[in-house]
Amino acid sequence: SDMGGRTFVGDEVQVDKAQSYIDLIYQTQDGYITVAVNTDKEWRGLCKALGKPEWLDDERFVTASARHKNIDERLQLTQDVLETNTSSHWLSRLEAADVGCAPVLTRGEMIEHGQVQANGIVIEVDHPIAGRIRQTRPPARFSDTDPEMRMGAPAFGEHTREILAELGLSAETIEDMASDGAVTIYEG
Secondary structure: OOOHHHOOOOOOOOOOOOOOOOOOEEEOOOOEEEEEOOOHHHHHHHHHHOOOHHHHHOOOOOOHHHHHHOHHHHHHHHHHHHOOOOHHHHHHHHHHOOOEEEEOOOHHHHHHOHHHHHHOOEEEEEEOOOEEEEEEOOOOOOOOOOOOOOOOOOOOOOOHHHHHHHOOOOHHHHHHHHHOOOOOOOOO
16 A cells, blocks of 8 residues: 555655554454555444444544544554454454455465465465475466466576577587586586
8 A cells, every 4th residue: 555656657756654553454352354444435434333433523533634644543543442352243344334354364374265265376286396385376367278387486597508508508618607607507
């Protein structure tokens, strides 16, 4: 969210500090969630979900500008409420109030998450040196061509000979370069 001022090349907004000290991640009784309130409608939803209707009349928060000006206080008050119950409790209430929110998952939870599984985002492949490894699939998907992971990342220097040969260097020159330490050749 703090990169928005860097979107337009040549028209950057010079804000080099974080938007807040809590950056939208909140602790609950049993973990962490993220909550994003950008519009007045979402603010009203947050106040309702957290059981804090009095925040709607608080001068520090009545407009988006005021909420931004008083961001640290607003986020601390939000944190104070969210830590009083569980992640599932708050996510249910926030979703019902149409407030953008999500659980903050550990790496292990992310790998097992239903959406990650359904989209096949994390795949497992056999690497000739490292063994079975887990990594993200290629992001692009096409209707007629499904990208595949044919091999894992090469070892350092694994393709040095092939690349230098493609550039027109002779086998003798390549070996001289390796002997001189100018290039690394992986010997497997």
